[in-house]
Amino acid sequence: MLGEASVTPEGIYRAPASIWTMSTDEPSVPIVCTECETETRVPLSDVPDALARHNDGKHDGEEVAEVDPALKDQLADLVAEDLGLFEEEETTG
Numbered sequence: 001m002l003g004e005a006s007v008t009p010e011g012i013y014r015a016p017a018s019i020w021t022m023s024t025d026e027p028s029v030p031i032v033c034t035e036c037e038t039e040t041r042v043p044l045s046d047v048p049d050a051l052a053r054h055n056d057g058k059h060d061g062e063e064v065a066e067v068d069p070a071l072k073d074q075l076a077d078l079v080a081e082d083l084g085l086f087e088e089e090e091t092t093g
């Protein structure tokens with residue numbers, strides 16, 4: 001391990017909470033599940049599917065997992081209308 005921390009390697013840089021990352025073309029969104037205590041980053045376009053898949057598979061369709069609340073406002077402003085993330089879905093099947 002390093003003795004002196006006078007150098008700040010770029011790799012240690014911690015990105016601020018944001019849906020926009022520079023590592024991918026598409027912004028990734030953290031999905032958190034309080035019951036499973038998991039956080040998963042998925043591509044923006046995959047968010048509805050990831051949520052549905054997780055909640056359907058793990059929680060009998062209950063909406064337990066959700067977009068990181070800290071980002072919900074951002075998402076709501078940016079893309080909620082496009083993706084319909086926060087519309088209530090009719091249960092199918």
Ligand SMILES: [Zn+2]
Pocket residue numbers: 033034035036037054058059064065
């Ligand atoms: Zn879960």
